[in-house]
Amino acid sequence: MQLLNSMSYIFKNRQAASSNLLSKQSCSKGLIATLLLSTMHFSVNAATCTYSIIEEWDSGYKTDIQINNTDDSPIQEWVVSWQQNNAHSIDNAWNAEVQCANGDCSATPPSWYSQIGQGESFNFGFVASKNGTNSDDTISVNGAICGEQVSNDTQALWTLSPSSTIQFVTVKKTHVAEVGKFATQSSDSTALQGSINSNGRAVVAIDLSTVDTNIALRNERMRNFLFSIDSLPSAYISVELDTDELADMAIGSALQKTLEAELALHAVKQSVQTEVLIIKTSAENIQVSSVKPIRIDSKGFDLDYGIEVLRGLANLTSIGETVPVYFSFDFVAAPAQQPPTETLPADVNTPENLIASYNTMSTQGELVWQDTSDNESAFVVRRKAIDGPWITSSIVDENIATFTESLPSEGEYDYKIIALNESYPSFPSNVARVTVTEGNQLTRGQEIYETQCAGCHGVNGEGIGAFPAINLERNVEAMIDYIRDFMPQASPASCDQQCAEDVATYIQTLWVSELTCNINDTPVSYGARQLKLLTKSEYQNSVQDLVGIDFEVQNNLSEDSKLGFFTNNTHSAMSASRYSNFLSVAEEIADWSSENSYAPALSCSAINNDCVDQLVDELAPKIFRRALTEEERNLYFEIANGDYTDGDIVEGMKLALEGMLSSPQFLYRHELGESNASNSGIDSDAFELTSYEMATFLAYTYTGSTPDDTLLAAAARDELRDEATIIAQAERLIIESEEKMSDFVGSWLGTKDLALANKDENIWPGFSMLVDSMQQELDKTFSYVMLTPEENFSSLYTGGFTFLNQELADHYGISGSFGDSLEKVDTEDRGGILANGAFMARWGEAVESAPVIRSVRVRRRMLCQDQPDPPAGTFAAREQKLAELSEVLQDPSTTNRTKYHLLTEDAPCTNCHTQHINPLGFGMEDFDSVGRVRSNDLNGNLIDSMGELFAPDRYSNIEESIPFVGTQGLGEVLATLPSAQACLPKQMFRYVIGVGHSEIDTSNPEGTQLAEMEKAGYACSIDKLTDALLNDSPRAMFEQFGTLDAVRYRKAWERETNVSN
């Protein structure tokens, strides 16, 4: 009963209280009171006030209020005021004169008071009676000293309207002034939020990410390098106002006032003086605007370092260090009882007793401090070299009160610690000093990187805009030279050898390395649940096999997507036009099938009920690649049976077939899997492909079409969850994989588009007639190596055979008599997929060879190395260079090799061309632009095909190189090169699975990303495939796909999408 009483009591009080803080709590009266009147901290300016209930009983409580003087001068006078429930009375006060009227109380010094000295504190207190009321409202303490308060019953009287702005003026190069602002641009982000509350406190919070200076790159830099919005997203302005004065203002009247506001910015809070004009434009609107700008001294807010960074990045001579800030705040009257829209985060106590020392063993500075707060979210560690600016060393998590770091160079450093409650700072701790006897290169490099490099290359080396990413492994020596000679772009050669070495040391820590397989981390490699929209050719093959059409429909379908080199609809979405195209193609097929009485798919004597049954019971499960659900069966039966066509079965069947051939069940290769509790080898959140899904996977992977009857029968018996059965099916189907192999190699090496690489008819007459045969030659060569069980990987590059017909043999100058169709021929000067007509002609110019392009194709496609695109604006003096070279380029004795050497001989082109690109490409000069072996060029010059493959295994490893002579010489190298061996499984993985082993879309590096664990698993898949390739055969590798964990077992992996801004 007692419990019930108190419960209802709480309920009543909740209703009565304007605050809803109570709602989180419950249970007992005492607890409520304790919570609401628990210790609170107040601060403003140079003093802090601490207010606590030190004792509480049913009818009253005892308080203690402490004023701490943190200023550097004594406090002579003070007034502390607060509001309390006006039913409460103060029985007894000590160390202060306390007066109350209608709940508004104030305390002044007692008669014996003299001053509160610097660093000293002063306590007073009182005992109050609740006089029978429940004290669930708290006390707000205000006043000249203890200005800050956090109150539960505060209400917003006025709220800030989104039209408010803060503008600031920046001056660069001493006299160029620009105006920037914080203003709400779109509904996504509100720049300014704030309110004027019933206790007279006005708070405006500024979302610093909304800074707008009209230049996107500058905004980005200000966010990252000046404000550090990752850890300090907001700034706060708070000020005391007289709410009565505002209420009493006549409409249309204006008031000019000088206010003392607190600005909390960049983990520093300071008092700033501002002169404002307040205009009451209507009963509902108040405008507060600056009469004179607030002058923000960047140094005072520890922003001078960030400004120096910006100055360096923008290559300016100077940026003004004092920033005038103007504001225009529009407040509108808030509805009654509205809580403040933006209150300051609660005060956080100042960390104390910071002690700093230097550990000579570890050569690190060590800090320890006292965590005096229970509400901090983080600590800011700031460091400054003697005479230098304050730099944020680190942001340390809450409840951690130690910090260790290496320091850039010898000398003395000061530290201070600031506690944060979100973006709201405490006062700084004491300053402590360390003396460093040994500097740290990494720290030095980091400091230089962050000030000189990160503005273009990104904080993590990811690249910004047109500036290249540098987070991939590169040769360190070359990088040091490049930094020393060319960086930063705005003032090359300003970073000396030592500086370049320091930076290079740091950049290496930013490298993202490819994951390697660790079987302990990923005992099972889970693939992603996928829905793969049929590609055009898969659709064509499927309807041919299902319905027996003898005409092309795929060209009437919407375009396939392409990811990497391959056609890939794994992520393609249905759009209205794509769907409409499917509908009209399906309609065309259904019409044709109806005209043929559904032969050969069905054997209908007439279009009758029997034929309807056949359509729904025999053909539909083949189209859906699984048994129909009862609902699906009923639905399509009704349609076919004429329910929607006024009983017309002919029209009904057409409609049903059209529906099936444009249905989601048909259009998506369904690889979602199902939970399988009986499989203890997989995680509980994993999905196992059903036998029907596996049948679909196998059919499209090996034959590019829908499952045949054998597969569907095996699926109906649920046999395709077993490795041996899957392998057996893969072995059966792989015989039909020639078309898939052609599609793969044509996409991988780009030879599908051989027709695009047209040749000058005057020099290479009749080339276009050879295109088909050349493509077939490569396709057949590749398929042969991939599908013949006795073949091995090295044959791809050193086969010593190719496939020829008469016209190709004539073109290549190979003697002998051949037919019209291609046959396998042993060759001496060509063979494999590299020393081959299609590849060499595809990557040849209209007249001459294309050594640069060929080289990049080999490195990217055959070695799977990332050869970066040239960065923007690499070589500004291009036109001058071309003019210089004009004569020699037109000289017939200039070979293609010489030409490309001259075009790329100047820095910074040399950075990539001298080693990675040119020597590799020049080694393939023994093949002309139409795929023939040559020893002289068109002008009779002797061909030099000496080549060198730099960085054969890793792009960064240019110390290593392998010399070779001619294209076949390069083939010999690739045949045994580990990077080339692992590359084929990687490419094939992307082709079959629909995502790369390490990324989804190479052409959208900042787009959707694979989950980390997903990638870790795929690394194991690649290992498994590579093992099969090398230890067994290319064919065995291809057969492995059906039994890969990543195929059989799936998870709903998280995918991350970066959305800028």
Next chain:
Amino acid sequence: MSKYDKTDSKDMQKQALSKFAEKRRSLLKTIVSSGISYSVLSASPLVSGLLYSRHAEAQDAGLPNKSVAIYVPGGGIHDFWAPSGQGDTMQMGPMSEGYEPVKGQCNFLLNMSHANAGHGRLPLILSDSWGGRDSYDVLMGKQLGALLPFTYLNLGVHSNGNGYITRDGSNQIPFQDNPFNVFNLLFGNNSGGNTNAKSAIIDAHANAANAIKNKLAGYEVERMDAHLDAISDTQRRLNELAGNTSTCSTAPDNTAFPLSHDTFSQQARLQADIAVAALKCNLTSSVSLAFGNHQSQFRIPELNFKGLYHQSIHGGSGGLPNYPYYTEMRNHLGSLTAYLINKLETEGIIDSTVVVETTDMGHADLHGSVDVPMLIAGGGNRINRAVTTQASAAYNQHDLLHTAAQACGVNLPYGKEIPGVIA
């Protein structure tokens, strides 16, 4: 099967249908028919992410309400591209002669920069973001013509799968490279047979897509939503077309020709014809059109230079000065843009259409990010035409889009207005 069962399954279809994105459309319809303006609409959380605020007064003020965005790869050389003078006496450069017939409709933007110059940055041509947000063409379509049969058309000419510029939410939309397909879609009669009957299979598809969706989580759900959207859009279009399939007489000539690499220009002109007809017939309000691809892997056989565009730029021009091959090809691409602008003029809709031509870099042999050639055309009195605008490096490709959107009364959530363009 009992009668009861039958009714039941039909009801289930109806339910399934009402569950999907039809919601969005019906909301639009309700609100529009109630006379509430687009700006109110755009503030609705139900359509947030779909619509940004087109100023309410935009329609009343008769601002342009059609949008064309053309992507021409490979930038241009400022000195050869930048026209001088203005009005009838404006002098075109060797790289911009192709615009001569329509220069009176164009505002040539000079000294622009590119925020993301280079190859392989297609996602940022019509958007400020690599993913997750509608590209300009899609956004403009949703803003200007959410109720038209096609929200947007994204046409290509030999894009060959080299990346995408169009994104509907997170979904990349491949270019429609085949003009005959597009023709059939827009002007062909694919509402054959009984529309009511058709809706039986469309309902069945919606059912099935919902069934699949129920098995999914995360990003794949978005794809099924797109599928459901596609279904509902198509159904709506078929319903509206029922009974009056060919209301518009400007359908272009679709005489077949091979879509080979040799017919690049012919394909480009047919795509332009289709784009203009689609806009004129109110089939859509937003078209994007890409000539070639960012790898510059295409050629134009009727020109003197026979190789790939890429080759015309790099490789030293056989020792000849002033990039004669690059100039010839770039000029020709500009003439294809001019063809479209001219067609808009002939059809009398140039004043209500704002055309932008954008690109991926400045001087392509340098992969330059400054002096990027771009233009904005049409828009009637809303746009200052037959002039050049000296912009500056402070303005980039996103500001071009912002300005064009602004001209149509649409507030693009990124970029800023380039001064001197909007009259």
